[in-house]
Amino acid sequence: MADDAGLSSREEEGSPAEASPPADASPGDEALSDEPPPSADASSENSPPPAASSDRTSKTASSAASAPDDEPSPSSEPATGAVTVRSDPSGATVRLNERPIGRTPLTIGDLEPGTYRLLLDRDDHRAREATVSVAGADTAVVSPTLLPRPAVVRLGARPDGEVRIDGASRSPTADGLVVDSLSPGSHTVVFTSALGRWEMEMTLDPGETYERTIDFTERVESAVTARAPDGTPLPNATVTVDDDTVGYTPQRLTLRVGERTIRVAKEGHAPTERTVRVEPGMDTPLVFELAPEPD
Secondary structure: OHHHHHHHHHHHHHOOOOOOOOOOOOHHHHHHHHOOOOOHHHHHHHOOOHHHHHHHHHHHHHHHHHOOOOOOOOOOOOOOEEEEEOOEOOOOEEEEOOEEEEEOOEEEEEEOOEEEEEEEEEOOEEEEEEEEEEOOOOEEEEOOEOOEOOEEEEEEEEOOOEEEEOOEEEOOOOOOOEEEEEOOEEEEEEEEEOOEEEEEEEEEOOOOEEEEEEEOOOEEEEEEEEEOOOOOEOOOOEEEEOOEEEEEOOEEEEEEOEEEEEEEEOOOEOOEEEEEEEOOOOOOOEEEEOOEOOO
């Protein structure tokens, strides 16, 4: 009986076929229960070590943080600058480092930072040079005043004369001419010689070259006449040139170049005197009007 009891006990404990399934078990659960559960060893083989997984996660986060944005990175090249050029007066030709650019006023853009040389020139004014420093993203301004070009004069008096400009005597060069640079505008010039005198106003333009020589030995043909205020001719009036009596009206004269004082007088009339500039091409005859003297 002990053996039978023991056998019966073993059969009850060890026989799975006779074991009753749980009340809530389903056929699907039964099938799943037939699969052996994964062992701890297999799980450890397929899963990476914790340290390695943590390292990859850290690297991925770091890569994401350092990834470039969609916007381009700023350029390391310096920004360009510009120069605005004006002049007084305007209209001057502008050269940048010997390269023609245009006429003032103008702006030169897209210049690399650095130092540039400007040359401003105008036909009737002195040229001006300027050095300008250009910075990136900045506009430099250059605005010089251009001075008028001087006029050049070549003046002389023959024979062995003197030339005075605005009251100052000027020394002649080896060829006997006075050569000088004068500011544009009006100047008074006096030529003198042993044979005569000549005073004149000359107006000079910027950059002009003016030449004049007074030859006091040259002679000019002319004539002198006299008339009454009503236009009636007055013959036989005495004609005097530089205090020398030369004849009677109507009188043809040969006069040396220069300023000559001519006096015309007739009895019963008031004399008339004036200074005449004798030069080639002068108007002729020279007419003198004599008014009757009161009774």
